[in-house]
Amino acid sequence: MKSATSLLLGAALATVFFLLYTSVSRDLGDGPHRSPPPRWAQEHGTASAVAASRIVDAEQGTLPARQEEAVVPRNDQRDRTAARSGGGGGGGATTEHRSDQQKIVMPSSHQIDRPHKDTAGAAAAWAQQDLGDLLRRAATAERTVLVTAINEAWAAPGSFLDLFLESFRHGEGTEQLVQHLLVVAMDGKAFERCNAVHPFCYWFRVDGMDFAAEQSYMKGDYLEMMWRRNRFQQTILELGYNFLFTDVDILWFRSPFPHLSPTAEVVMSSDFFVGDPNSVGNYPNGGLLYVRSCDSSVRFYKYWQSSRARFPGKHEQFVFDRIVKEGLPANVGTKVQFLDTDRFGGFCQHGKDLGKICTMHANCCVGLQNKLFDLGNVLEDWKAYKARVAVGNMEFFSWRVTGRCIH
Known part of the structure; x- marks a missing residue:
């Protein structure tokens, strides 16, 4: 009876150690911790989430912040132009504004070509x-x-x-x-x-x-x-x-x-x-x-x-x-x-x-x-x-x- 209990206890301990080992290995393999994108980015879909992630990268030094900064005036300007062209408001103006904002914040074709280091x-x-x-x-x-x-x-x-x-x-x-x-x-x-x-x-x-x-x-x-x-x-x-x-x-x-x-x-x-x-x-x-x-x-x-x-x-x-x-x-x-x-x-x-x-x-x-x-x-x-x-x-x-x- 004693031997059976010891065997069961040993098996349980072995299982616990195995699970701990695999969990730690997986965490180490994932690389350094990354801050999640801001909540507003998660709420506005994948494109905005990626843009927010790039901004976080810039702040942490992974991407050059100056390159992100260079896009801001264009984004602000386009947003204002789109809003004005919509007249007194309405669904059409709002849709145009949001679509244009995503294009400017994260123009995908340009993001791919941009160099990793600023020059x-x-x-x-x-x-x-x-x-x-x-x-x-x-x-x-x-x-x-x-x-x-x-x-x-x-x-x-x-x-x-x-x-x-x-x-x-x-x-x-x-x-x-x-x-x-x-x-x-x-x-x-x-x-x-x-x-x-x-x-x-x-x-x-x-x-x-x-x-x-x-x-x-x-x-x-x-x-x-x-x-x-x-x-x-x-x-x-x-x-x-x-x-x-x-x-x-x-x-x-x-x-x-x-x-x-x-x-x-x-x-x-x-x-x-x-x-x-x-x-x-x-x-x-x-x-x-x-x-x-x-x-x-x-x-x-x-x-x-x-x-x-x-x-x-x-x-x-x-x-x-x-x-x-x-x-x-x-x-x-x-x-x-x-x-x-x-x-x-x-x-x-x-x-x-x-x-x-x-x-x-x-x-x-x-x-x-x-x-x-x-x-x-x-x-x-x-x-x-x-x-x-x-x-x-x-x-x-x-x-x-x-x-x-x-x-």
Whole structure:
């Protein structure tokens, strides 16, 4: 009896040890523990669950977080566009929104091809893809986009971005132009603010640099910001789009395009205009710059960028002036022209006739608040002019001259 009990006890112990052994072996073979995807991902199906799993991987270091980050602006932008296109709501709009969200969060064909480790080339490729999509949606039929750049200080409520967009609403035939405007945000807060007021926003990230604060002329990160902006413009050309770049401290009253030659390649505004659009004696200002996408304009930008090394510590406008006055090499072959300040004015020099003006730039003026004060007056003058024209008063009407900068 004793022997039988011992045998039964031994068999039971052996079974327990065997089960413990197989359980431990299975757990060890499964690899390191992975956090489950968030509950929202489980509730929205397999595609979202995989996307959430990839985000967890990025946070744990398994996948490069920067690559996931590069997709976010595009996702946010598409979601907003889909929601707006749905009108006042309803089942169809909700379905479109959810379907589009899944495609952007986890575009399967792209996920497969993405490299496991982040590289500068991979990051640039993803940034370019996002930019290309925005350009395609913002461009005119002629593949032309308006582009401006903002940082947190210039995008804050009541700052330049609001005044800039308001000018399009009050201009003559300019309201539709804003539909072709790409706003380039230089920091996260500017990107958030842009998304609140405009459909086409692109976050231009620069590792290790913060462009959020007001960038005083030639101080802090000003130089690098301007040269980065210059390289960004070149990228737009390389993607096959013409652009008209405008500083955000420029008010728009009429379309500039009727005053640009269809064969123009590089056309820049002027601080001071000497009367001849082809003269290298004009004083260039890169605040308003039209460039047509063609081989010669891309070559010009490459030459412009490479010339920076010859003029250390100088901004892109200074280098532009020097290389144009030197004479461009024959292999660049780009025709450079300048805009007349009678139509494309600024605080340095501007036309007096509001019946002709297209844009007004707060150049020759230092300080964010000073610029805002005077541009506010300019916009009020424009509204007063339009009110007079609306009742048939076509008498000469000009700007007020009292201000902090404009004179």
